[in-house]
Amino acid sequence: MLLSRRSLLASASVVALAPAAWAELPVMRSRRVEPVPARYVRLKPSPFADAFEANRRYLLALDPERLLHNFYQSAGLPAPKPVYGGWEAMGIAGHSLGHWLTACALVVGNTGDREVAARLDHALAEMARIQAAHGDGYCGGTTVERDGRTVDGKVVFEEVRRGDIRTGGFDLNGGWVPLYTWHKVHAGLIDAHVLARNARAMPIMLGLAGYLAGVLEPLDDAQMQRVLHAEHGGLNETYAETYALTGDPRWLRMAEKIRHKAVLDPLAARQDRLAGLHANTQIPKVIGLARLHEVTGNPAHMVAPRFFHERVTQHHSYIIGGNSEREHFGQPDQLAGRITEATCEACNSYNMMKLTRHLYSWQPDARWFDFYEQVQLNHIMAHQRPDTGQFVYFMPLAVGARRVFSSPEDSFWCCVGSGMESHAKHADSIWWSDARTLYVNLFIPSELDWPERGLAVTLDTAMPLEGRATLTVKRAPRAAQALAIRLPGWAKAPVLTVNDVAARPVLRDGYAVLERRWRAGDVVKVTLPMAVASHPTPGDASMVAFTYGPLVLAADMGPADAQFEGVGPALVTASAATGALAPAGGAGQFRAVGALDEALTFKPFFSQYDRRAAVYFPTFTPAGWAGARAGYVQAQEEARTLARRTSDIIHLGEMQPERDHQFRSEHSEVVNWSGRSARRLRPGESMRMVLARRPGAAVLRVLVARGDADRKMGISVDGQPLGAGQQVKGGEGHFAAIDYPVSGNGAKPQAEVVVTALQDDAVLYEMRMMTASSPARDPAVQS
Numbered sequence: 001m002l003l004s005r006r007s008l009l010a011s012a013s014v015v016a017l018a019p020a021a022w023a024e025l026p027v028m029r030s031r032r033v034e035p036v037p038a039r040y041v042r043l044k045p046s047p048f049a050d051a052f053e054a055n056r057r058y059l060l061a062l063d064p065e066r067l068l069h070n071f072y073q074s075a076g077l078p079a080p081k082p083v084y085g086g087w088e089a090m091g092i093a094g095h096s097l098g099h100w101l102t103a104c105a106l107v108v109g110n111t112g113d114r115e116v117a118a119r120l121d122h123a124l125a126e127m128a129r130i131q132a133a134h135g136d137g138y139c140g141g142t143t144v145e146r147d148g149r150t151v152d153g154k155v156v157f158e159e160v161r162r163g164d165i166r167t168g169g170f171d172l173n174g175g176w177v178p179l180y181t182w183h184k185v186h187a188g189l190i191d192a193h194v195l196a197r198n199a200r201a202m203p204i205m206l207g208l209a210g211y212l213a214g215v216l217e218p219l220d221d222a223q224m225q226r227v228l229h230a231e232h233g234g235l236n237e238t239y240a241e242t243y244a245l246t247g248d249p250r251w252l253r254m255a256e257k258i259r260h261k262a263v264l265d266p267l268a269a270r271q272d273r274l275a276g277l278h279a280n281t282q283i284p285k286v287i288g289l290a291r292l293h294e295v296t297g298n299p300a301h302m303v304a305p306r307f308f309h310e311r312v313t314q315h316h317s318y319i320i321g322g323n324s325e326r327e328h329f330g331q332p333d334q335l336a337g338r339i340t341e342a343t344c345e346a347c348n349s350y351n352m353m354k355l356t357r358h359l360y361s362w363q364p365d366a367r368w369f370d371f372y373e374q375v376q377l378n379h380i381m382a383h384q385r386p387d388t389g390q391f392v393y394f395m396p397l398a399v400g401a402r403r404v405f406s407s408p409e410d411s412f413w414c415c416v417g418s419g420m421e422s423h424a425k426h427a428d429s430i431w432w433s434d435a436r437t438l439y440v441n442l443f444i445p446s447e448l449d450w451p452e453r454g455l456a457v458t459l460d461t462a463m464p465l466e467g468r469a470t471l472t473v474k475r476a477p478r479a480a481q482a483l484a485i486r487l488p489g490w491a492k493a494p495v496l497t498v499n500d501v502a503a504r505p506v507l508r509d510g511y512a513v514l515e516r517r518w519r520a521g522d523v524v525k526v527t528l529p530m531a532v533a534s535h536p537t538p539g540d541a542s543m544v545a546f547t548y549g550p551l552v553l554a555a556d557m558g559p560a561d562a563q564f565e566g567v568g569p570a571l572v573t574a575s576a577a578t579g580a581l582a583p584a585g586g587a588g589q590f591r592a593v594g595a596l597d598e599a600l601t602f603k604p605f606f607s608q609y610d611r612r613a614a615v616y617f618p619t620f621t622p623a624g625w626a627g628a629r630a631g632y633v634q635a636q637e638e639a640r641t642l643a644r645r646t647s648d649i650i651h652l653g654e655m656q657p658e659r660d661h662q663f664r665s666e667h668s669e670v671v672n673w674s675g676r677s678a679r680r681l682r683p684g685e686s687m688r689m690v691l692a693r694r695p696g697a698a699v700l701r702v703l704v705a706r707g708d709a710d711r712k713m714g715i716s717v718d719g720q721p722l723g724a725g726q727q728v729k730g731g732e733g734h735f736a737a738i739d740y741p742v743s744g745n746g747a748k749p750q751a752e753v754v755v756t757a758l759q760d761d762a763v764l765y766e767m768r769m770m771t772a773s774s775p776a777r778d779p780a781v782q783s
Contacts, residue, residue: 031294031361033439036431036450038110038195044445044460047381048426052107054389055423059103059116061408064123067097068130074140074152075133085410091153091176094141097123098184099417102191106424109195120192124200127189131204137211139204141185144175153178161215165226168670170655172230177655182212183233183284184417190241202245209242213254228260231281231655236288244295255292260285267304272311275331276672278655279324280414282308283351290358302362309359312352313371319535319545319615320382320552320605321375322349322395326651331675336540339616344395346415349379350422357429364432366486366510369441372429373488376442377464378552380422382606383415391419399614400557400564430459437482439511443469443528453477464551464604465587467491467528476518483524484511490549491528498524532590534577543618544577546602548588553581554605554613555592562612567636570595570618572625577617595625595632645770648692652764653677661689671763673705674734678765681757686714688754689767697772698742700753701728703765709736714756717742735765741772 043049069083070093083089088096104120107113131139142153156175159165166173189205192198212235219227239255242248263282266273274282286308293301315332317323322344330338353372360368382403383392390405393415406416430446432439438455443463449456454477461469471483487494487510496503496512499522505512514524530549537543546553557564571580572595581590581602590602605615620628651657653670654677665687669680679687691700700717702725715722725738742751753767 033364033432033434038428040450041427042447046445048444050386051423054386058389071130071140075130086412088412091143095181095184096412098188099420101188103420103424105191105195110427137207142178142181157215167230177231179232183235186238234284234288237291240291240295267308270307274329275675279329280347287355320378322379333538336537336543339397341396341398341401342394343397346383347418349375350418370489391416397615399568400612402560402612437484439484441486467530469526471524473518473522480517482515484513495527532578552605553602554615555600557612560610564612572620577619641774645774647694647769649768651766652679663689678763681762683757686756690750691769693746693751695746699770700740701768702738706736711760712758713762716754717751
């Protein structure tokens with residue numbers, strides 16, 4: 001039977017809900033559907049199975065005793081092996097262990113892998129030994145600097161217990177997000193208990209939960225809110241989950257106490273105040289509220305998760321489904337000016353998919369999984385190299401950008417940790433169910449064998465490269481069973497057959513529902529036509545991205561190891577933008593001619609691991625291009641010149657850039673003005689940082705609010721005061737750039753920059769160290 005999403009939405013059997021209206025749905029006190037346990041699902045050969053296997057190899061390549069290095073030392077035990085590099089050699093150490101525990105538990109829970117299970121069991125045995133040495137439930141992991149020495153992070157928790165709470169927005173008493181790391185370990189232990197069914201995990205987890213509860217329970221609400229100003233992951237979620245596992249109301253009280261009101265209260269009031277906020281700091285808090293709703297039935301906990309999901313997915317997300325630029329949300333519906341090399345942190349997408357699963361379980365509408373599929377195919381599958389199993393932190397969408405992958409032992413970014421989990425989860429959301437219905441939500445080749453339900457079904461498909469799938473029943477119960485197949489929003493005229501006879505399914509909530517008594521050998525064939533579509537970019541409708549079915553397309557701009565020096569491609573078309581693309585022969589491949597007569601080849605974005613790419617394209621009518629061409633080419637050249645001149649840049653008020661540049665300040669305040677993070681100095685206050693510098697004359701460019709351009713600041717570089725600055729012509733919107741000539745020849749590769757506010761407050765957004773003139777070509781610049 002020929003179906004369409006349009007006819008589905010018009011059907012009397014469907015509740016048609018635009019995404020913006022989802023937050024208005026009636027209260028549902030429990031989960032209506034559940035994912036089929038992954039232990040009943042096996043991936044069949046496909047890119048998803050390849051990603052799972054590459055991830056498994058990486059999990060086994062990691063040594064748990066090296067991940068536990070700081071844990072041993074915290075307990076006064078000899079560390080048998082050296083610590084890893086990257087973030088594991090810094091104060092955030094320990095977060096990787098938590099992610100690794102969860103990823104191993106996911107693999108064991110899915111496949112029963114004995115080798116991974118043994119490695120997981122050894123790590124838990126060592127954690128139990130470490131915890132016993134502490135004697136109070138504490139387990140260690142993080143470190144902090146005290147008086148020039150690196151000491152165990154337990155000192156931070158004991159200070160907080162006494163009410164000594166200091167945070168500059170990211171740190172807690174000088175420790176790098178210790179509660180964030182704590183959450184990862186807490187979650188990993190829960191998953192080892194629930195998914196891997198390891199008996200060692202629960203006692204360790206309860207000891208860990210008890211220690212932190214003892215620290216936080218005595219704090220009043222004002223003190224607690226100061227603590228929660230620092231990034232704390234999804235601690236409300238793990239305590240809610242601990243309550244669900246034990247029934248102990250102590251853990252529920254903790255979950256409710258960990259409510260960051262500055263963020264969650266506006267969301268509960270359906271207010272989008274996300275601009276300028278660190279994106280992945282907020283998503284886990286919202287997931288925690290969703291889990292609190294599930295364990296309490298409190299309808300108040302439903303509002304913020306639904307509203308947040310709608311705002312992020314519909315107003316803050318790029319075409320690949322990811323969100324954030326330099327880890328932060330911008331103004332809603334203003335993405336066109338934020339397409340850079342630092343878009344779409346992978347952790348954000350991992351957590352948005354996790355939130356989507358919660359919301360879908362309350363209201364099984366296919367559109368939740370339209371988003372899930374978009375992110376999984378175009379971001380998650382893009383961020384892991386299937387040959388090495390390594391991961392990308394930011395998914396760059398700027399024209400000509402390349403992906404930067406982690407190293408196996410010297411990165412351990414947050415996105416390495418969430419990447420371990422993401423690629424252990426490819427089997428956990430394909431199949432869902434309620435008491436009478438089996439839902440097919442993702443078209444991933446797999447086998448379902450569910451003894452308790454007497455049901456076995458295989459799903460064979462070459463998707464996402466072609467729009468056909470076949471479901472074959474291997475075993476079925478005697479009673480009638482409903483099979484609900486998601487009809488993706490991108491498929492305009494789906495066709496279903498049962499045993500080669502046209503099917504007449506019931507259309508419900510974005511699904512084709514077939515209810516009958518199934519028999520072994522029954523075959524359902526699904527055809528989902530794939531077509532090219534163009535998507536205007538929020539903030540500039542003339543800039544478009546292209547999809548082919550669920551796949552985002554990108555123009556191949558050359559090999560990743562060659563510098564991109566070209567002009568960003570634009571398209572000239574007198575009609576719809578899709579008319580610019582023509583099939584190129586291969587699956588998912590298209591060709592076009594750019595505005596400068598360049599030949600463009602489009603391929604699925606996710607698969608361009610070793611290529612530079614272009615995802616967004618300015619479009620012009622022929623007449624429009626005739627008038628815009630000169631300015632367009634000049635703007636491209638100016639952007640390349642700025643990139644060549646830039647030695648280093650720090651975005652102030654943002655955690656990772658400040659840590660990367662050894663930022664220090666006793667009293668400055670992180671503020672969020674004009675939708676961007678910044679540092680505010682009051683008269684007499686100062687801040688210092690280290691910026692890379694190239695040999696020769698230099699310029700320090702400071703970005704301030706346009707209305708503050710005349711305010712006086714004292715700036716020095718390597719102890720030498722700088723003279724008066726000169727405002728750069730033009731500038732971007734609310735901001736003004738001021739150039740300060742830097743004396744000296746830059747003999748040292750790094751320069752210490754100190755800024756002091758004089759008579760007035762100074763609010764600074766970024767500082768850029770530049771050469772005084774543009775080098776002809778700098779191979780170190782990887783634009």
